[in-house]
Amino acid sequence: MDKKVVVSIVLMLAVLGLVVMQASQQPNQQENQKISQQTYQQTTDSNINNGTVERWYTQQQVAQGADIFKTNCAACHGPEAASIPNWREPDESGNYPPPPLDGSAHAWHHSLALLQKTVREGGAAVGGQMPPFKDLLSIKEIDAVLAWVQTHWNDKVYQMWSERNG
Numbered sequence: 001m002d003k004k005v006v007v008s009i010v011l012m013l014a015v016l017g018l019v020v021m022q023a024s025q026q027p028n029q030q031e032n033q034k035i036s037q038q039t040y041q042q043t044t045d046s047n048i049n050n051g052t053v054e055r056w057y058t059q060q061q062v063a064q065g066a067d068i069f070k071t072n073c074a075a076c077h078g079p080e081a082a083s084i085p086n087w088r089e090p091d092e093s094g095n096y097p098p099p100p101l102d103g104s105a106h107a108w109h110h111s112l113a114l115l116q117k118t119v120r121e122g123g124a125a126v127g128g129q130m131p132p133f134k135d136l137l138s139i140k141e142i143d144a145v146l147a148w149v150q151t152h153w154n155d156k157v158y159q160m161w162s163e164r165n166g
């Protein structure tokens, strides 16, 4: 037989094999999807779930937190808590811009207790720029705004945060 013919027969068989493998995997994939869908629905009843990791806060807190953030925090941290691209560089007076809170910076290194404290007391007391909010926001409102902030953290960041602080 011609070498080329042999090569093309082998290739065709390989392709056929792949098609068969794919077809036999599909029902399994659908089954997995169904299961994760069920898990998702079970946990979203009470808690927010951006994927597979359960969160500590509720949808109600997130909704309340969105308003609080817009009014009190967005001017400095940006409307989506993403700050500005060069937030790592100090301005002319040596002050650093407000950091992003969306999971791309360090906020997820801190426990919930420390995040609450930062919002209550601000950074001004320890040489920073952020004003304290303890006279403006209740403890519940601070929790709500942090809940909204954390909806910006993807599952990977959220999971690392909970493992660090859990």
Ligand code: HEC
Pocket (backbone or CB within 6 Å): 068, 069, 072, 073, 074, 075, 076, 077, 096, 097, 098, 099, 101, 105, 106, 107, 108, 110, 115, 118, 119, 122, 123, 124, 127, 128, 129, 130, 131, 133, 145, 146
């Ligand atoms: C006047 C600008 C300003 C406002 C308003 C402001 N922040 Fe900040 N925030 C900062 C700055 C600047 C920092 C960095 C620390 C410092 O300099 O105090 C910071 C730090 C933080 C941190 C710590 C982040 C980290 O990576 O360690 C959190 C959390 C935070 N802010 C949340 C909030 C929330 C929530 C609000 C609204 C209730 C808010 N901030 C309002 C300027 C602001």
